[in-house]
Amino acid sequence: MLHVRSIWNGAISFGLVSIPIKLVNATESHSISFRQIHLEDGGRVRYRKVCELEDREISGSEIGKGYEDADGTIIPITDDDLAHLPLPTAKTIEIVAFVPADRIDPLQMDTAYYLAVGGAPAAKPYTLLREALKRSNKVAIAKFALRGRERLGMLRVVEDAIALHGLLWPDEVRTPQGVAPDTKVKVNDKELDLADALMDTLGEIDLDELHDEYREALEEVVAAKAAGESPPEAPEPPEGGKVLDLMAALEKSVQAAKQSRGGGKGEAEEHAEVRKLPQRKSARAAPKQTSGRKTAEGTKKKTAAKTTSAASTKSTAKKKPRKHPA
Known part of the structure; x- marks a missing residue:
């Protein structure tokens, strides 16, 4: 088993079942962080608590907590409180x-964690909860305390592990009031069809193929x-330009x-000049297509002409006298 540092x-x-667990981070940040420096000499800029x-x-031992009231009054709150x-x-x-x-x-979704078993005896009840969640196709809603505040969470199965997603409390999620357009806009079927075509063309994607291009460019700069x-x-x-024609x-x-x-085809091909190429001579080349009746009549005339020509050739060949030896 991979040993990871637990944070809780x-x-x-x-119910009456207690499952000892350890909370570990399920995500990690790959962002590049910077330090503030003095431009003149490159020295680090540090903040001091005054x-x-x-x-x-002042030192850390002299620092405590306080709640600022609406009128600006600070109310001290001790660890004993x-x-x-x-x-x-x-716990x-x-x-x-x-x-x-x-x-x-x-x-409501917030930070994600993995729940690791806290010892061998916890393996059985841990597996029981995991399999029960799998079979029910449900998630568990739970309450837990972390970093000095009670939180809401959701337990779900990820492969063979149980994950805990922190959830915002319902009153912490804002409604979308005032976000949607104020005016009523009509969308016709043709526009919807094009939007559907765009969605179908983009299709699905493997999220593993996506990467942070900004971070990669920043790494090259560094x-x-x-x-x-x-x-x-x-x-x-x-x-970029304004969308004038949707x-x-x-x-x-x-x-x-x-x-x-x-x-x-690309945009370059879309605006390219199109020219007809001359057809190659071939015994199997199809006749030029014209309007229906003229084409049929022309074909009949050509066929008749060929038949007459062939017949004349045969007749001439038959009438040609045979040469006798002198």
Whole structure:
């Protein structure tokens, strides 16, 4: 088993069943971070904690917590005050319900964690909960405390492990009021058909194929600077314009998507001049197509002419006298 650093130790409360677990991070950040420096000499810029009343730097042992009231008054809150708060989930992930996964609004989704078993005896109840979640096709809603506050969470199965997603409390999610357009807009069927065509052309994608292009470009800049070289020049961004014709924009988007997926012609081909090439002479070349009646009549006349010519040739051959020897 891979040993990972846990950030919280406790237990899952599943009715009367208690499952010792360890909480580990399920995600990691690959973002490049910078340090603030003094431009003149490159020295690090650091912040010091200073008491604004005494105007002096203070140590960590002199720092506590305080709540700022509406009028600006600071109310000191001690660790003892917090220790006496009724918090039954301080060391427990308390399952309160099981619901279908689609009941959870993605807007509520927060940080993700893995729940690792806290010792060999926990393997049996851990597996029991995991298999029960699998068979029911449901997720567990739970309450737990982390970093000084009680949180809402969702337990679900990921491969052979149980994952815990932190959830925002319902009153922490804003409604979309005032976000949608104020005016009523009508969309016709042709526009919807083009939008559907664009969606079908883009299709599905393997998320593993997506990567952070900005971070990769930034890594190239850092590597070049570290080697004393000039950073690579960034490509010119495509010119953006206002969408004046929605239909034209949709059509071009479909063509561009087909081109990027290798299934269509590019914009250069769209505006290219088209010229007819001369046909090669071939015994099997098809006759030029003209309007229906003229073509049929012309074909009949040509066929009749060929038949007459052939017949005349045969007749001439028969009438030709045979030469006698002298």
